[in-house]
Amino acid sequence: MSTVRSVIIGIVASVFALAGCGGESTTPQSDSPSGATASPIPADSTGRMQIGPLTPPSFTVSVPVTGLPPHDEYTPTIAVDDVRIEADADTATDRIVYRFTGTGVPFWKVGYVAEAIPYRGGPSLGVTGQAIMQIDIMGTATPNLSSAAAPLAGPEGSRVTHLFLLPDARDVDGTTQSFVGLRTGPRPFEVVAVEDPPQLIIEIR
Numbered sequence: 001m002s003t004v005r006s007v008i009i010g011i012v013a014s015v016f017a018l019a020g021c022g023g024e025s026t027t028p029q030s031d032s033p034s035g036a037t038a039s040p041i042p043a044d045s046t047g048r049m050q051i052g053p054l055t056p057p058s059f060t061v062s063v064p065v066t067g068l069p070p071h072d073e074y075t076p077t078i079a080v081d082d083v084r085i086e087a088d089a090d091t092a093t094d095r096i097v098y099r100f101t102g103t104g105v106p107f108w109k110v111g112y113v114a115e116a117i118p119y120r121g122g123p124s125l126g127v128t129g130q131a132i133m134q135i136d137i138m139g140t141a142t143p144n145l146s147s148a149a150a151p152l153a154g155p156e157g158s159r160v161t162h163l164f165l166l167p168d169a170r171d172v173d174g175t176t177q178s179f180v181g182l183r184t185g186p187r188p189f190e191v192v193a194v195e196d197p198p199q200l201i202i203e204i205r
Contacts, residue, residue: 041186044111049193049200051078052103078104079141080176083165087158094159096180096202098137106139110202112186116179118166129161129181133189135202137176159183159204 079102086095100106113134116125154160161181167174182204192201 041112042188044109045189045191046107046109047191047193048105048107049195049198050105051100051195051198077102078106078139080137080165083152083163083178085152085154085158085160085163087155087160089157092205094154094204096135096160096163096178096204098176098200100140100198100200104139106137106200108138108191108200109136110134110189110191113179116164119175119177120166125164125179127162127164127179127181129183131182131184131186133180133182133186133202133204135178135180137200139174140176141174159187 078100080098081101082097082099084097086097087093088095111134113132116127116132116134118125151162151164153162159182161183163181164179166177166179187204189202189204192203193199194201
């Protein structure tokens with residue numbers, strides 16, 4: 001009788017041991033979140049926009065060449081006239097808006113960077129936030145701006161911490177360079193060119 005009892009106890013113990021092993025293999029790890037993936041950084045965006053008429057004034061060329069208008073009368077005169085930050089709480093959208101004066105065909109490039117490095121040289125800027133967006137508008141000028149302007153703070157409730165607007169004198173056409181700090185990581189964005197009034201709008205969602 002004792003032999004039979006020993007066998008039964010041994011079988012029950014084996015069953016519980018197997019059940020315990022099965023439970024360990026199917027229990028999820030609490031310190032490893034399932035499906036957690038890093039958000040990809042949105043790709044850079046580039047494009048051109050036409051502002052104002054581009055046909056140079058007509059003039060008569062005689063021999064010898066005389067009476068030509070000054071070069072600056074018919075070259076592009078596009079300039080950034082105003083920059084502002086808007087926050088739309090209803091759509092959770094932030095907008096960086098550039099307004100222009102003059103005529104020309106500026107080329108723009110928008111994307112995320114690891115550091116805010118000015119084209120004019122010098123140390124990188126201390127842009128606060130979890131992400132830095134760089135906005136370059138080539139073929140433009142920043143009137144009455146000989147040095148870095150004080151950073152523009154984002155409005156209440158905006159993802160934008162600050163916007164730095166920098167002059168650039170590398171070439172005749174010039175580049176308006178901006179750095180935007182975001183409180184969150186890199187967010188999807190869209191660039192919209194508006195003809196009237198001429199504006200370049202970066203919408204951050």
